[in-house]
Amino acid sequence: MRxxxxxxxDYPHEGGLSTHMSTLKNGLEARGHQVxxxxxxxxxxxxxxxYAQAPGYxxxxxxxxxxxxMNDENRKTLIRKQIEQMSDQYDVINSQDVxxxxxxxxxxxxxxxxxxxxxxxxxxxxxAITEGSKEDAQxxxxxxxxxxxxxxxxxxDQRIKDYVFNMSGVEATAIRNFIDVEDFNPLKLDLSGIKQxxxxxxxxxxxxxxxxxxxxxxxxxxxxxxRKVLEKHPDTILVYAxxxxxxxxxxxxxxxxxxxxxxxxxxxxxxxxxxxxxxxADVVLVPSIHSYGVEEATSISAxxxxxxxxxxxxxxxxxxxxxxxxxxxxxxxxxxxxxxxxDAIIEVLDSPELGDNLASHARxxxxxxxxxxxxxxxxxxxxxxxxxxxxxxx
Numbered sequence: 001m002r003x004x005x006x007x008x009x010d011y012p013h014e015g016g017l018s019t020h021m022s023t024l025k026n027g028l029e030a031r032g033h034q035v036x037x038x039x040x041x042x043x044x045x046x047x048x049x050x051y052a053q054a055p056g057y058x059x060x061x062x063x064x065x066x067x068x069x070m071n072d073e074n075r076k077t078l079i080r081k082q083i084e085q086m087s088d089q090y091d092v093i094n095s096q097d098v099x100x101x102x103x104x105x106x107x108x109x110x111x112x113x114x115x116x117x118x119x120x121x122x123x124x125x126x127x128a129i130t131e132g133s134k135e136d137a138q139x140x141x142x143x144x145x146x147x148x149x150x151x152x153x154x155x156x157d158q159r160i161k162d163y164v165f166n167m168s169g170v171e172a173t174a175i176r177n178f179i180d181v182e183d184f185n186p187l188k189l190d191l192s193g194i195k196q197x198x199x200x201x202x203x204x205x206x207x208x209x210x211x212x213x214x215x216x217x218x219x220x221x222x223x224x225x226x227r228k229v230l231e232k233h234p235d236t237i238l239v240y241a242x243x244x245x246x247x248x249x250x251x252x253x254x255x256x257x258x259x260x261x262x263x264x265x266x267x268x269x270x271x272x273x274x275x276x277x278x279x280x281a282d283v284v285l286v287p288s289i290h291s292y293g294v295e296e297a298t299s300i301s302a303x304x305x306x307x308x309x310x311x312x313x314x315x316x317x318x319x320x321x322x323x324x325x326x327x328x329x330x331x332x333x334x335x336x337x338x339x340x341x342x343d344a345i346i347e348v349l350d351s352p353e354l355g356d357n358l359a360s361h362a363r364x365x366x367x368x369x370x371x372x373x374x375x376x377x378x379x380x381x382x383x384x385x386x387x388x389x390x391x392x393x394x
Contacts, residue, residue: 001033001383002089006104007096008075011039014242014268015212016177016300017096017116020156022271023180024094027376038086043078068128069135072099079103092383098139101146110386112379113150115160115172117297119143125216125291126245144168151386154379156297157319173382176322177298178375181367184275184307194276198266204237205349208281208310210274210301213244217296218287218315220246221341223253223263228342230262233349237262241269241277278308283348283355286314289335296320303370306330306362311355313344323370329362 005021012018025035040048053071080103083093087107094112095101101113120139123129129136147153147164153172155161161174182188195202207229211217219240226238240250240263247265254263269277278284284305288296295318302320305312306329314320316332324330331348333340348355 001380002091003028003033003035003383004083004086004090004093005035005037005096006079006083006093006100007037007039008072008079008099008103009039009097010041011037012271013041016297019271019300020114020116020177021096023178023372024376024379026180027178027372028379030373031376031380033380036090038079038082040075040079043082047078066135068123069138075099076103080106083107092387094379094383095150098143098146101150102142105149110151110383110390111149112152112154112382112386113146115147115153115155115164117160118163122216126214140167147172151389152382154382157322159295159318160297173378175375175378175382176319176370177300177303178370178372179300179303179307179366180372181307181370184278184304184366186279186309186363189276189279191276191279194280198239198264198277200239200264200280201237204235205233205282206280207236207238207283207285207345208277208305209238209240209285209287210242210277210305211240211286212242213240213246213250215246216288216291217244217246218289218335219244220249220253221287221289221336221338222285223250223257223259224338225342225345226259226262227257228339229345229349232346236349237264239264239266239277239281241266241274243268274304275308278305278310281305281310283345284310284312285341285345286312286320287333287335287341288315288317288320290317298323302330303366306359307366307370309359309363311348311358312362313341313348323365328358329365330358 028035076099083104087109092110093104095104096114098119104111124131144167147168147170153170155172155174156177158174161172164170164172209222211219213219222238286299286302298319302312312330315335317335326332331344333344
């Protein structure tokens with residue numbers, strides 16, 4: 001099968017969508033399929049800047065949301081032109097967002113849309129549009145039309161499946177996120193020198209936050225919880241890998257509490273390096289929260305940490321509740337509860353045996369339930385159904 005993965009966003013980029021695409025591509029190729037990616041990154045850089053970035057940037061200065069709509073529409077137009085030129089090379093298109101679905105609908109090829117989240121809600125959460133505005137309503141209508149026009153819709157968890165149905169009446173298929181299990185096998189990694197490479201003190205216990213710094217990821221809460229942890233375990237350092245709009249708030253809190261020696265902000269880290277940081281972490285934190293109706297899906301960061309045999313402490317929201325069994329293969333804490341987060345971290349640091357048990361159980365769960373090869377087989381079935389349905393219509 002010849003498969004085109006499409007997105008109006010950059011690829012690769014920081015975040016779960018990009019990781020999902022690359023891991024799915026690897027899984028499908030391992031099963032013998034031809035897989036290509038068309039993203040915003042593959043387009044001419046001058047055209048990207050002049051047509052799909054600068055106008056929206058200017059429009060956003062005058063009205064919140066106007067720039068978001070303009071940028072997404074212009075990206076859609078550019079992606080559509082590219083897809084139309086390439087469409088005879090593929091059997092099916094797997095779009096990864098609302099606008100790439102709309103861009104592909106005129107090609108005559110079956111389009112399978114993977115829904116990674118709540119498009120309009122997430123735009124509100126990150127401050128790109130105003131809730132209840134005209135732009136908000138327009139984006140919701142775009143979402144609805146994309147789900148209806150797709151030959152098949154796949155969601156990364158059950159809650160998003162319900163969301164798609166409630167918005168559009170479309171019955172999607174839920175295929176939870178996944179990882180390349182062997183790529184994150186700690187027994188196959190040389191972890192020597194990793195702390196030195198990232199300037200992490202060798203003599204400190206490492207709390208690791210592998211998250212884009214956006215509000216729904218709750219990234220401020222580990223910093224807020226750190227002071228209490230340090231009272232019990234002063235030899236602890238909190239390490240962030242990621243960037244985003246919450247970075248200034250974290251820096252301000254670090255300065256306010258005088259935590260400069262105990263917090264390390266690595267910024268963007270190549271995904272190929274993340275598995276090594278998971279491997280040297282004493283605890284991985286995924287402190288997600290509800291934000292304007294947005295909840296964490298089946299968190300790839302949590303899956304990667306669990307696959308790396310690292311103990312995970314996560315917010316008890318969304319898909320995290322689906323993948324983690326509390327005190328069996330991880331620990332769930334109430335969202336935004338700084339005290340509960342501190343206590344959970346201390347509990348694991350106090351008992352290395354507990355951490356080891358959580359980690360070993362987590363690894364076994366990932367091996368059994370979250371393999372990218374198993375997920376690729378499910379996607380393959382969806383693609384075949386979409387192609388067959390298209391032939392019947394013709």
